[in-house]
Amino acid sequence: QGDRQGMDGLLAPRDREDRCHSRSRHHLYRQPSRFKPSKYLVSKLRQYEALHQRCAPEAEKSRQDGGGGSSCQFLVWVSYSGLGNKLVTLAATFLYALLTDRVLLVDPGVDLEELLCEPFPGSSWLLPSSFPREWLRGLNESSQHRFGSIVRDAGKCVPDASHLIAAPGKVYIHLTHTYDEQDRRFFCEGEQEFLRKVPWLFIKSNNYFVPSFYFMPTFRAELERMFPERETVFHHLGRYLLHPSNSVWARTTRYYESYLGGAELLVGLQLRTFEGSIEAFSNQVLECVVENKMLPNVTRDDEASRLIDGGEDRSISVLITSLHQIYYERLRDMYVMFPTEDLSRVKVHLPSHEGVQKTDTSDHDKKALMEIFLLSFCDTLVTSPMSTFGYVAQGLAGLRPRVLRRLEDDPTQPACSSVLSVDPCFHAPPLYDCDCKGGRDPGKVLDAVKHCQDVKWGIQLVNNPSDE
């Protein structure tokens, strides 16, 4: 138990009285991880915690001094986008902090403080409230301190980026879907050299940009030591960093105990759709779970005498998360109307159906976080293509889910297919062009990085084929 609770050293040893319930009690709900963190990762985390404890209190002073006056360097994660996006970019930004010995500070936006526990022992990860929030909110592709504009102003592409010289006190790294060719040079080693001299970096992103770190040899070497099992980057960092607040955790465990606990098998279906596609998607989901034997088929002959009531067979709980309730209703009704072929009992649950995304509304976000965690307690998962909401769930669970075919894909393709990796997909990777020779397909340069199933132009960390 002790080991499961501490996740094999991933979590810092704490007082018995860790006030964050989800951190001290996750192991009562979630399957133990199939993956062990490397010793090297564990030591990096302990080092980071010491750095954080020393440096976080100096943030305010450093800011006032315009970046000087402290030996510490800072990295600010700026709140942006939906919850799944936030959680993958938090992990990616934290990894960048680990790789660059920076202290991660987070802008909590509207409600992050209500959603997550403080992850680091001894000092807060919250950006001091004296920081001008207006300025953070306004950061975008045309902001003054943008890294991309510094690169553009420096002139023509240079492989070692030696043309970038005067390092300012702060730089804004723009990594959202609107980032341009210059912003993308963030993923080149020369440019990283330059950034090492900047005391304050600010990152805003809605992308899991970790896979592109592998294109920088120094980072790659470090990453291969930290994560010998490549697909576990988000898995370990997410389990280390992301702990629901006590209020969210209490809901999560109440929901689990009331509705999901006790079943012999817990199957999660993350159904992220947009109005209009519902009918086709609904059939596809059913096809996926039945053809892959994730759920039993039903027999329409409900008079079959062997199928009468009173059977005490295997019980399966299905957790559906979705903005819409139609999938839930169909599946639930199917299993009420017809007996299953193998006599197992299937009950279906939907914790909420919010109708539309209402990001940055406290109660809505709490539901979303609860549902991500409930999904991460499941034994098997089906996820929706292109959804970071699903990526977080699979990553925390440490599972390779089946991902549903996209609606725009060829309908003769299977309804869903197994993904290659537990790790999230980077939806908008830069072409590989650090040598200034013209872009190359980033899914075809390294063994470590392949195109994703659900997003053909996206990339994803995969284990070496020989490790499988």
Place this chain on the structure above:
Amino acid sequence: QGDRQGMDGLLAPRDREDRCHSRSRHHLYRQPSRFKPSKYLVSKLRQYEALHQRCAPEAEKSRQDGGGGSSCQFLVWVSYSGLGNKLVTLAATFLYALLTDRVLLVDPGVDLEELLCEPFPGSSWLLPSSFPREWLRGLNESSQHRFGSIVRDAGKCVPDASHLIAAPGKVYIHLTHTYDEQDRRFFCEGEQEFLRKVPWLFIKSNNYFVPSFYFMPTFRAELERMFPERETVFHHLGRYLLHPSNSVWARTTRYYESYLGGAELLVGLQLRTFEGSIEAFSNQVLECVVENKMLPNVTRDDEASRLIDGGEDRSISVLITSLHQIYYERLRDMYVMFPTEDLSRVKVHLPSHEGVQKTDTSDHDKKALMEIFLLSFCDTLVTSPMSTFGYVAQGLAGLRPRVLRRLEDDPTQPACSSVLSVDPCFHAPPLYDCDCKGGRDPGKVLDAVKHCQDVKWGIQLVNNPSDE
């Protein structure tokens, strides 16, 4: 078990292979009745079964002969109104058959055959299909063979009804909410004398008219022998007569086993409302269940340290039936968001939310019947005022529910109150006027019959105060 299965003699002994699963297996789901049927009732039922077996096959011939040619007399129940209404009038009409030695035949309407098993051993209760259905459908307050019009045509009120002479071959008894003063004389002993000579009676009703039988001394004497515990009339007759078809039963037990089984307490809330009243009603329901300690209250302080997860306490299932899902969502969310004061776990279920009544649509009616039966498996019930749907559930369960205050009632009244009797309320009883002396309030003539809580002008069978 044998006794529970046969309900203390209420059900006829059958082959081991009763093909109606609900009849042979009800005892696996429903609480055993607190009430025993009287020996006299049991013998009446056995006599009735013999009569039915002998006479039902003669129905066709009797019809062709215009009522002659058979020693048997018939009583036809005409399909009409919502499912709850149908089931209470079926029981009431069957009781009338028992009291008058007639054979009950039912017009199955659109889907009754799909909903209920055949109740009588050896021969069907279905009206032969050769009977003109058009004619049945058209029966109403202006039909030619209406009993009320015979009474009107015979002239002024006569206490012993000796003015009614020439008995026709068939009479239509109009007992819906549009029945008039003449139709109401059905509930007088003199008029019953006259009806005894009519071979074919047809009844259409949406009312549980049993309580008015107690105003006829001959019937009353018989009823007091059959039902020494007066409030059990519908309870016993309903349990005797109403058995869901195998298809409905299979759904019912699957739903029960998947969602409701296993809880230590099963609380049923039957929430029958009409668009517009939902908000106020929702608060009222909560007030009712919490104030009467049917469900635990929650504490809004969800950080209280004693209330953290991991508690393994009492589990309560709540079954809500309603056309609308808002009550379900509110109650479910409340128990997910906040811990209960007594640490019990409360899970809430809603098998369907049909939005609007769609009577005589097969799948809709199957859901309704399933839900009535699920309610009848509950340990305690809250019902809605004026609803026969709730009456059937409480009657089958043998429970006195708490009935919710009507919206039009004084809101300072309690949110709900215990009903006086398990037996349904007759919503539109005639005034007591068999002596032709002018109507008297039927709730004030007999000990056996009192006004209902939920419908102030309605009447209901109650036990003698001394029996309580």
